[in-house]
Amino acid sequence: MDDLTGFQRDLLYAIGGLEEPAGLQIKDALEEYYEAEVHHGRLYPNLDTLVDKGLVKKGELDRRTNKYELTDRGRREVQARRDWEDQYLDELEGPESETG
Template identity: 60%
Template sequence: MRTGARDLTAFQKNILVVLAEEPRYGLAVKRELEEYYGEEVNHGRLYPNLDDLVGEGLVEKSELDKRTNQYALTDAGVEAVFDDLSWALGKFIANDERAERIREIVAANE
């Protein structure tokens, strides 16, 4: 099992971010990603990646009913998102102007 998001693809990281908001069933994850990408997300791309994230212990899969699974971040998944954000922000915030823009984004989403 990995200890963070470092070996994940951008698509897998985006799945984690979608699930960070709240647990969702597969088609709800698909819709969120389609809104972000501005194009259709193929089932053949989404579900194998969800399964990989479950296998890595970053996402938990549970059955809502006989046909629908729900996906939620595990504690390790939350830590993977934090790890990725921390690394990216540590590289990105190179000056006061960028730091202020990040503070504005955080404040707008509180």
Template identity: 60%
Template sequence: MFELTGFQRDLLYVIAGHDRPSGQQLKDELEASTEREITHGRLYPSLDTLVNAGLVERGEIDRRTNYYDLTEKGREALKERMEWEKTYLPSDLTSNR
């Protein structure tokens, strides 16, 4: 995961939180969360990188729309990332209150 950009890692988290979202759904969700415009020229190459890395699978909803879903490798990468992050965060930020 260290080879990914922060934006690509954010995409993995958003994909994990949805049931096979489309690229447009991912774009809308990230724009709402970050309050920044995300261009297609940024979104789709980043998704391609995740697919090519084997972290995400792409499938077809219809002729014009694809969905994205985490692979097992993607799930494991997110779990490992979360564990790594916990080692650097103070316990009051990682407790389940």
């Protein structure tokens, strides 16, 4: 996952948190998180990159709408990233301070 942009990682997290979302559902989730508009010209090329890397599977909901889901590899990559983040976040929290 070290070759992905932050936006691409966020796409993986959004896809993993939704049930076979369409592109517009992913777009809405990211816009809510970023509190800014996500343009189609940014969204779909990055989704295609994730598909090309084997992290996301793209299928059809209907003739006009695609759905996306994490592949097994995509899930493993997300979990590995979360494990890596957790080791550093645990360090930030440190031991509970005693008051008294």
